[in-house]
Amino acid sequence: xxxxxxxxxxxxxxxxxxxxxxxxxxxxxxxxxxxxxxxxxxxxxxxxxxxxxxxxxxxxxxxxxxxxxxxxxxxxxxxxxxxxxxxxxxxxxxxxxxxxxxxxxxxxxxxxxxxxxxxxxxxxxxxxxxxxxxxxxxxxxxxxxxxxxxxxxxxxxxxxxx
Amino acid sequence: xxxxxxxxxxxxxxxxxxxxxxxxxxxxxxxxxxxxxxxxxxxxxxxxxxxxxxxxxxxxxxxxxxxxxxxxxxxxxxxxxxxxxxxxxxxxxxxxxxxxxxxxxxxxxxxxxxxxxxxxxxxxxxxxxxxxxxxxxxxxxxxxxxxxxxxxxxxxxxxxxxxxxxxxxxxxxxxxxxxxxxxxxxxxxxxxxxxxxxxxxxxxxxxxxxxxxxxxxxxxxxxxxxxxxxxxxxxxxxxxxxxxxxxxxxxxxxxxxxxxxxxxxxx
Numbered sequence: 479x480x481x482x483x484x485x486x487x488x489x490x491x492x493x494x495x496x497x498x499x500x501x502x503x504x505x506x507x508x509x510x511x512x513x514x515x516x517x518x519x520x521x522x523x524x525x526x527x528x529x530x531x532x533x534x535x536x537x538x539x540x541x542x543x544x545x546x547x548x549x550x551x552x553x554x555x556x557x558x559x560x561x562x563x564x565x566x567x568x569x570x571x572x573x574x575x576x577x578x579x580x581x582x583x584x585x586x587x588x589x590x591x592x593x594x595x596x597x598x599x600x601x602x603x604x605x606x607x608x609x610x611x612x613x614x615x616x617x618x619x620x621x622x623x624x625x626x627x628x629x630x631x632x633x634x635x636x637x638x639x640x
Numbered sequence: 641x642x643x644x645x646x647x648x649x650x651x652x653x654x655x656x657x658x659x660x661x662x663x664x665x666x667x668x669x670x671x672x673x674x675x676x677x678x679x680x681x682x683x684x685x686x687x688x689x690x691x692x693x694x695x696x697x698x699x700x701x702x703x704x705x706x707x708x709x710x711x712x713x714x715x716x717x718x719x720x721x722x723x724x725x726x727x728x729x730x731x732x733x734x735x736x737x738x739x740x741x742x743x744x745x746x747x748x749x750x751x752x753x754x755x756x757x758x759x760x761x762x763x764x765x766x767x768x769x770x771x772x773x774x775x776x777x778x779x780x781x782x783x784x785x786x787x788x789x790x791x792x793x794x795x796x797x798x799x800x801x802x803x804x805x806x807x808x809x810x811x812x813x814x815x816x817x818x819x820x821x822x823x824x825x826x827x828x829x830x831x832x833x834x835x836x837x838x839x840x841x842x843x844x845x846x847x848x849x850x851x852x853x854x855x856x857x858x859x860x861x862x863x864x865x866x867x868x869x870x871x872x873x874x875x876x877x878x879x880x881x882x883x884x885x886x887x888x889x890x891x892x893x894x895x896x897x898x899x900x901x902x903x904x905x906x907x
Contacts, residue, residue: 618733625768
């Protein structure tokens with residue numbers, strides 16, 4: 479488990495390493511965790527280790543030519559949680575799914591995850607399973623496509639504006 | 641202590657003139673001039689401040705610049721306002737809202753585009769969600785350029801709007817037929833000036849080699865440029881410095897300064 483900023487306690491690191499078996503990410507950054515263990519990891523961090531603040535969720539689209547699994551578009555979603563108080567610690571990890579698969583939502587664990595997951599759905603097109611209100615957040619409701627995907631053309635026409 | 645003001649007369653140029661001319665205690669004017677004066681001296685602003693231009697807009701309304709001197713006060717409702725000042729980037733999602741607010745303003749109404757983003761989209765122009773200028777959906781009267789413009793520039797834009805209102809009323813306004821075409825600003829990068837004494841000749845050579853690897857310059861003879869760079873390296877050695885003064889003189893004609901610093905150094 480990568481902890482940026484404060485170095486976490488040995489006990490915390492050992493617990494997470496043994497229980498969730500994170501593997502290193504080839505592009506650097508936080509380690510990858512299996513999607514099936516994803517909600518369990520967030521629950522453990524929140525309830526047992528005190529990571530009560532939802533920091534961020536950021537999705538990135540890896541096209542088929544760049545992804546590890548050849549021929550399949552991948553989406554990697556990085557999560558970050560923080561502890562409360564001064565000298566706050568950050569716990570970050572990633573999950574990876576093929577394009578079109580769903581990811582279990584964290585909105586029932588953290589209220590702050592609600593709109594951030596909506597933003598990632600809006601811009602990258604990640605479908606969060608179990609999200610209470612998965613609508614577009616930033617773009618107009620009738621927008622077609624997800625503009626932060628790598629295959630989104632930069633000169634896409636948006637009638638009647640451009 | 642009370643001040644006795646009984647001997648002080650009310651002094652105003654118009655009032656003085658009226659008092660001096662016998663029989664002139666009523667001035668006449670046209671209704672048009674009264675309407676013009678009324679509309680240009682009480683421009684109430686509806687702000688659409690979406691980004692950093694909005695910060696300068698606040699400075700324009702605050703005490704140092706203070707457009708309240710021109711009768712322009714900022715209102716929070718489009719139904720009370722005469723001028724919409726759009727200060728900031730307008731996105732595709734924001735544009736229908738801006739149009740709706742514009743439609744709620746009563747006639748007569750004017751629009752001022754403040755800053756590069758509201759005028760043309762500026763460097764956000766090519767982004768999928770940004771409107772390339774607000775004049776694609778509302779009629780703009782005054783463009784205030786800048787990124788962001790000074791508060792004084794915004795005040796100047798307001799004064800230009802007053803000029804426009806006056807000239808439209810008296811019939812001297814001439815509408816431009818169409819918006820000027822955008823200028824293509826992109827240019828190819830230039831090669832460095834070779835006789836810069838502070839620049840290493842080796843650096844010149846590396847730059848020319850990297851430029852040649854791009855393959856952009858069709859009109860430039862790269863063999864000649866590389867030979868010149870090689871000659872520069874030769875010039876850096878003291879023996880070859882005085883070899884060909886006439887050729888160096890012809891090279892220096894290309895420099896912008898008109899004086900060859902390398903020749904001065906070698907003499």
